Amino acid sequence: GDSVTQMEGPVTLSEEACLTINCTYTATGYPSLFWYVQYPGEGLQLLLKATKADDKGSNKGFEATYRKETTSFHLEKGSVQVSDSAVYFCALSDFFGGTSYGKLTFGQGTILTVHP
């Protein structure tokens, strides 16, 4: 079945450092890929998404590129802020020949802490 593997956490960085959170996936067909973020005490929010190979999703300075050849969707940011401290989840969506109920398979999440 489908699966998503994220890099082990937690990740601790100083403000303005570069961030990369690795995500690789296994899936049949052509899934869409997502990054969600969960701030303390809140539910998940969509951060960015990509639909097909070589698509780049971006939002709030974060970027991720859909790499079909390496089955990866790594999250990157050039300069993190304290306010980026959160849990980040990589996820893929099912796809069955044109019909999708939008079921998501999640990675285990990566805790990011950014210090001033």
Add this chain to the structure above:
Amino acid sequence: DVKVTQSSRYLVKRTGEKVFLECVQDMDHENMFWYRQDPGLGLRLIYFSYDVKMKEKGDIPEGYSVSREKKERFSLILESASTNQTSMYLCASRRQGQSNQPQHFGDGTRLSIL
């Protein structure tokens, strides 16, 4: 903006009780989902519903049931609560369509079973 509202942020129940978790969305979405979130395990799908009165089991349905009598409301039921059901529960909704339609999440219910 899409609003997904879960009825309780925190809930404490006793072993053996029947527990209801309620979720309401205001965007006329067809698809709704229930997940549980546990440290190190990410989110795991319990049940989902692709339309009114329609439901499908997710990856971990044992010990749970669901009800979707109206389009906007999706209820999760713990038939006889047990301590291993202590967890964070998240509800989500989504517009039916292509696989890149995102899910929209509520703030979660932290359930403790004593």
